[in-house]
Amino acid sequence: MQSNTISAAQGNALALDVVSTIAKDRSDASFDLFWQRVLKRKDELDMEDTKLPRRRKLPVRLEEGNAKSYFYPPMPKSRYRKMYLEALDCVTKSITRRFDQPDFK
Secondary structure (H helix, E strand, O other), X not given: OOOOOOOHHHHHHHHHHHHHHHHHOXXXXXXXXXXXXXXXXXXXXXXXXXXXXXXXXXOHHHOXXXXXXXXXXXXXXXXXXXXXXXHHHHHHHHHHHHHOOHHHO
């Protein structure tokens, strides 16, 4: 993208290709593949098993009735799936925002 031989239109086309590729990776099958690679790599590096952080409780002064403090996933995989999807969304939005300008259309 930083080459002086690539035009703005070509850069925009590349960005759209990246966004479409990321959109394909936003699926359960892609996350499961990613999760398997992470677990395999964890074993290769002899790291600890994934675990959830401790459940936190809102301070009493901030509690409202019987409201739960926040989403607490049942398993580590659920937590990391949520983070994976949020990261893909963030990257997609950043690329789209960067190239969503009148000069690139």
